Amino acid sequence: MNAWTTAGGLLGGIGLFLLGMGLMTDGLKLAAGPALGRILAHSTKTRMRGLASGVLVTALVQSSSAVTVAAIGFVNAGLLTLGQSMWVLFGANVGTTMTGWLVALVGLKFKIEVLALPLIGVGMALRLSGEGNRRGALGQALAGFGVLFLGIDMLKESFSGLSTDFKLPEGDGFKDTVVQVLIGIVLTVLMQSSSAALTIALTAAQGGLLTAQGAAAVVVGANIGTTVTALIAFIGATPNAKRAAAAHILFNLLTGAVALALLPWLVPAIGAAGEVLELGSAPAAKLALFHTAFNLLGVMLVWPIADRMARFLEGLFRTAEEDEASPRYLDANVATVPVLALDAMEQEVRHMGGIALRMMREAMTGASQGKLAKDQQIVARLNQTVANFIARLNQAGMSQDSARRLPHILRVARYYEAMAELAMEAAAAARETPLPVLIETGGTFFDQGTRLLSRVDPEGVLAHGADVESDLQSLEGDYQILKKELLEAGAQGRLSVTDMDARLRAASAIRRAVQQAVKATRLLDGEATASGAE
Numbered sequence: 441m442n443a444w445t446t447a448g449g450l451l452g453g454i455g456l457f458l459l460g461m462g463l464m465t466d467g468l469k470l471a472a473g474p475a476l477g478r479i480l481a482h483s484t485k486t487r488m489r490g491l492a493s494g495v496l497v498t499a500l501v502q503s504s505s506a507v508t509v510a511a512i513g514f515v516n517a518g519l520l521t522l523g524q525s526m527w528v529l530f531g532a533n534v535g536t537t538m539t540g541w542l543v544a545l546v547g548l549k550f551k552i553e554v555l556a557l558p559l560i561g562v563g564m565a566l567r568l569s570g571e572g573n574r575r576g577a578l579g580q581a582l583a584g585f586g587v588l589f590l591g592i593d594m595l596k597e598s599f600s601g602l603s604t605d606f607k608l609p610e611g612d613g614f615k616d617t618v619v620q621v622l623i624g625i626v627l628t629v630l631m632q633s634s635s636a637a638l639t640i641a642l643t644a645a646q647g648g649l650l651t652a653q654g655a656a657a658v659v660v661g662a663n664i665g666t667t668v669t670a671l672i673a674f675i676g677a678t679p680n681a682k683r684a685a686a687a688h689i690l691f692n693l694l695t696g697a698v699a700l701a702l703l704p705w706l707v708p709a710i711g712a713a714g715e716v717l718e719l720g721s722a723p724a725a726k727l728a729l730f731h732t733a734f735n736l737l738g739v740m741l742v743w744p745i746a747d748r749m750a751r752f753l754e755g756l757f758r759t760a761e762e763d764e765a766s767p768r769y770l771d772a773n774v775a776t777v778p779v780l781a782l783d784a785m786e787q788e789v790r791h792m793g794g795i796a797l798r799m800m801r802e803a804m805t806g807a808s809q810g811k812l813a814k815d816q817q818i819v820a821r822l823n824q825t826v827a828n829f830i831a832r833l834n835q836a837g838m839s840q841d842s843a844r845r846l847p848h849i850l851r852v853a854r855y856y857e858a859m860a861e862l863a864m865e866a867a868a869a870a871r872e873t874p875l876p877v878l879i880e881t882g883g884t885f886f887d888q889g890t891r892l893l894s895r896v897d898p899e900g901v902l903a904h905g906a907d908v909e910s911d912l913q914s915l916e917g918d919y920q921i922l923k924k925e926l927l928e929a930g931a932q933g934r935l936s937v938t939d940m941d942a943r944l945r946a947a948s949a950i951r952r953a954v955q956q957a958v959k960a961t962r963l964l965d966g967e968a969t970a971s972g973a974e
Contacts, residue, residue, distance in 0.1 A: 449594055452591075452594055453591045453593075453594030454591065454636060454640070455591070456587055456588070456590050456591030456594060458591075458636055459584075459587055459591070460584045460585065460586070460587030460588030460589070460590070460591055462584070463580055463581070463583055463584030463587060464580075464581045464584025464585055464588060466580065466584075467577045467578060467579070467580030467581030467582075467583075467584055485524075487527050487743070487746070490524050490525075490526075490527030490528050490531065491527045491528075491530060491531040491534070491739065492531060493528055493531060494507055494511075494527065494528040494529060494530060494531020494532040494533075494534070494535055495531040495532075495534045495535040496531075496535065497532075497535070498531065498532045498534075498535025498536050498538070499535045499538040507528065507529075507531075507532040507535070508529055508532055508684070508685075508688060508773075511525040511528040511529055511532075511684060521750075522680070522683055522684065522687070522750050522753060522754060523746065523747065523750040525684050525687075526684070526687045526691075526746060526749070526750060527746070529684060529687055529688050529691065530691055530738070530739050530742065533663070533688075533691060533692065533695070533735050533738065534732065534735045534736060534739065536634065536635065537728065537731045537732040537735055539635040539638060539639070540638050540642060540659075540727065540728035540731045540732070541725075541728045541732075543638070543639050543642050543643075543724065543728070544642060544724035544725040544727070544728040545725060545728075556585075556586040556587070556589040556590045556593070557586065558586075559582050559583065559585050559586030559589070560582075560583050560586035560587060560590075561586075562579070562582055563579045563580065563581070563582030563583030563584070563585070563586060564579065564583050565579065566578060566579025566582065567579035567580050567583060573840075591639075616654070617653075617654075617657045617700070617703065620650075620654050620655075620657035620658050620661065621657050621658070621660055621661035621664070621696075621700065622661060623658050623661060624637055624641065624657070624658040624659060624660060624661020624662040624663075624664070624665060625661045625662070625664055625665040625668070626661075626665070627640060627658075627661075627662065627665070628661070628662045628664075628665025628666060628668070629665050629668045634662045634663060634665060634666045637658070637661075637662035637665065638659055638662050638731065640658075641655045641658040641659050641662065641727065642655070642723075642724040642727055642728070643724075644658075645723040645724060645727055646723060646724045652707055652711065652723050652726065652727070653703060653704070653707045655723065655727050656703060656706075656707050656710075656727060656730050657700070657703065659727060659730065659731050660696050660699050660700055660703075660734070661696075663692055663695065663696055663699075663731075663734075663735070664692055664693065664696040666688075666692060667688070667689040667692045667693060671685075671689065679756075679757040679768075680768075680769075681771050681773055681774070682756070682757040683753040683754065683756060683757060686753055686756065687749065687750075687753060690749065691738055691742055692738075694738060694741060694742065695734060695735060695737065695738030695741070698734075698737065698738070698741060699734040699737070699738075706730070706733070706734065707730065710726055710729050710730045710733060711726055713729060713733075714726040714729055717729070764795065764818050765817070765818045765821040765822065767788055767822065767825045767829075768787070768788065768791055769784040769785070769787040769788045769791070770784055770785065770788050770825060770826070770829045772832065775829060775832045775833050778833060778838040778839065778842045779839070779842055781829070781833050782842055782845055782846065782849065785826060785829060785830075785833075785849050786849050786852075786964075788822065788825070788826060788829075789826065789849055789852050789853045789856065789898075790898040790899055790964070791822065791899065792819055792822040792823065792826075792853065792856050792857075793852070793855075793856040793859075793897075793898035793899070793957070793960060794897060794898055794899035795815055795818055795819055795822075795860075796819055796856040796857070796859040796860040796863065796957075797859070797893055797896075797897055797898070797957060798815065799812055799815045799816065799819070799859075799860050799863035799864075800859060800862070800863045800866070800893060800950070800953050800954075800957075801890065801893060802815075802863070802867075803863040803864070803866040803867040803870065803950075804866070804886060804889070804890065804950065806870065807867070809867060809868075809871070812863060812864060812867050813864075815860070816860050816861070816863075816864055819856065819857060819860040820857070820860075823853055823856075823857050826850075826853055830846075830850075848963050848966070851959075851960075851963060852960045852963050852964060855956040855957070855959050855960040855963075856898075856956070856957075856960060858952075858953075858956050859953045859956045859957055859960075862949045862950075862952050862953035862956065863949075863953060865945065865946075865949040866945075866946050866949035866950050866953065869942045869943070869945035869946035869949065870942070870946045872938065872939070872942035884918045884921075884922075885915065885918040885919055885921075885922045885947060885950075886950075888911065888914055888915045888918050889915060889950050889951070889954050891911065892908070892911045892912065892915055892954055892957075892958070893954060893957060895907070895908060895911065896908060896954075896957045896958055896960070896961040898960065898961070898964060908958055908961060909958075912954070912955070912958050915951065915954060916951075919947060919951045922947055923944065923947065926940050926943050926944055926947075927940070927944075
């Protein structure tokens with residue numbers, strides 16, 4: 441086998457593996473749909489349940505990054521605490537070791553074409569006949585499995601051809617170990633997949649290019665390499681996302697450091713365990729066992745210090761939170777999972793609504809125009825952030841349920857944006873007439889409006905729909921009485937036409953703003969009811 445053929449085989453094998461992994465992961469995420477969210481949201485009440493959820497979901501969707509994004513999304517949405525999400529993230533590290541077992545026990549032991557080609561054929565048949573539904577998503581995942589196995593086979597053939605002509609650093613000394621770890625880190629960074637780097641290490645060891653300890657060092661490097669992806673995720677991320685990514689980084693660095701320190705003793709111990717478990721003499725299965733073992737060791741190491749780690753991380757990255765115009769829930773990481781992205785978007789819109797309601801209250805109590813203008817800019821920037829986020833979200837696959845939910849969230853955002861504009865109108869009108877006189881004229885109307893606004897605050901507990909409708913009817917009655925009184929006062933000369941017009945415009949703006957807030961509450965209440973029904 442000449443050098444060009446070998447290089448082409450290696451590149452093609454890596455490409456097929458990454459393509460298959462991407463197809464499989466995207467298909468499984470779409471097929472899982474809201475189930476991914478439900479499992480994580482309802483299975484994290486204890487450390488063990490959170491850990492098991494991370495392992496299970498990662499093993500199912502074959503993507504620790506998808507589970508990491510899901511966990512971050514739930515922290516942003518307030519459904520998980522940072523402490524709960526940490527155990528999901530640690531479980532995802534253990535769950536991603538299933539890829540190693542898949543490669544070692546299936547990809548390197550079976551005649552690939554017997555398994556892979558039928559999977560691709562059946563998968564694409566399901567994909568083409570089930571476009572846009574769960575069957576099509578499962579078909580895509582099956583085809584991805586098949587392509588992934590073809591990639592493994594090509595890597596295996598290429599490495600077996602290389603074993604006589606090329607050697608990787610395979611010594612047990614400090615220098616060789618450092619080089620091996622760096623190889624794992626570089627492979628993971630370049631391919632953005634620790635699973636791909638792990639597969640290369642397993643097939644290289646199987647092909648005789650690496651010793652067991654050398655391959656183990658590459659595996660440790662691949663685990664450490666995933667922290668680079670987390671560091672990239674810091675760019676433009678929310679404070680909660682940064683804290684969760686930091687927990688992931690700390691776990692992987694601690695686990696990698698301990699594994700490297702124990703490498704001379706850990707590898708022989710794993711080899712002995714492999715003999716007891718009858719994994720055979722082939723190194724791939726023993727390396728898969730090593731990968732699982734040192735991630736479980738990492739879990740045991742962080743178990744006693746997890747609470748202190750969470751408290752430490754809670755104190756970090758607080759600057760962005762203090763800027764209300766910075767998004768609290770939306771970032772590029774959560775946009776890759778539409779179901780979670782919509783949860784985060786709803787929370788951001790609620791945050792925007794809370795500021796709009798605050799503007800309305802301030803307009804009714806005589807806040808300065810400068811303060812209101814600043815708040816309106818915050819609402820406008822958050823609304824633009826939501827719009828930009830949607831542009832990214834539309835590039836990802838979206839289920840029918842998510843597609844139906846998106847317009848509702850957009851309507852809520854529009855209601856709150858209109859409410860901020862009406863707050864400015866009310867404040868402008870109130871400046872043309874003494875505010876105490878205005879409030880005195882329509883005292884009942886103002887009291888009812890203030891009370892109703894407090895009942896529909898999206899960042900608080902929304903009032904029951906029937907109660908809100910009753911209060912809205914009372915507000916409308918009070919508004920009609922106030923309007924009649926102001927018109928009569930203007931007609932009889934007890935109030936100048938200018939003052940009458942200013943008070944009418946202020947009262948009308950307040951009335952319409954409250955109506956916008958109630959409309960938003962109806963939609964939000966409907967979203968909450970639908971989520972509960974699931």
